[in-house]
Amino acid sequence: MTYCLALKLNAGMVFASDSRTNAGVDHIAMFKKMRTFINRGDRTIVILSSGNLSITQNAINLLEQQGRHPENRNIWNVESMFDVAQLLGECLRSVRQHDGAFLAQSNVDASANFIVGGQIRGEPMRLCLVYAEGNFIEAGEETPFFQIGETKYGKPILDRVIKPDTPLDEAIKCVLVSFDSTMRSNLSVGLPIDLACYSESHFDLNLVQHITDDDPYFSQISRRWSEGLRGVFASLPSPDWLSEPLPRDFPL
Known part of the structure; x- marks a missing residue:
């Protein structure tokens, strides 16, 4: 399992992905799930992936391979992010068609999902879920954000905070809280986190951060978020329809 998240805001875009592909008592594997395609001044494209690792890697590799042939329609010469999402979808179909039947023979799930976003000169920023x-x-x-992978634990904070006019620095904080909440509830999502930030019409990534378990800022965010939640919970009033406090051993 994995967790990937991308936001499309008025000011720009934020992308984040964890690096864990399998988790257990004695087996944890790490693979990067963020791929970037940048031609400064013309296009900046970020792709996040979840699902069967061989399927996602082969689909991205096929997309890259197509880009080495400029005479054909590819990620470097198409005119819109719609075309990029279409190309990626075609690559995914091709790989699943080639490998899917063989994986099914061993009861291996061949499903995969992508988030692809960015900007190509001549059109606004766009974000797609494939x-x-x-x-x-x-x-x-x-719907200013998309999630793939283990989405349920990190979604509540996004629903409460993220709006189109959310500033990028606030959005980054929210993304990290979303990841912290997910990691606390699901072992299959874990550090490191790859985070990238893009400003409207910049045509390059403004920030690329690889967040590991010794990152002081992420540790601070995690600690203060937990402390804040406990403080707010403690300050909530008891139900006014209770005439007196329930005993600690009250049978529910």
């Missing part, structure tokens, strides 16, 4: 079947949807005003 499903396992190769089709995709695009983020809008009402």
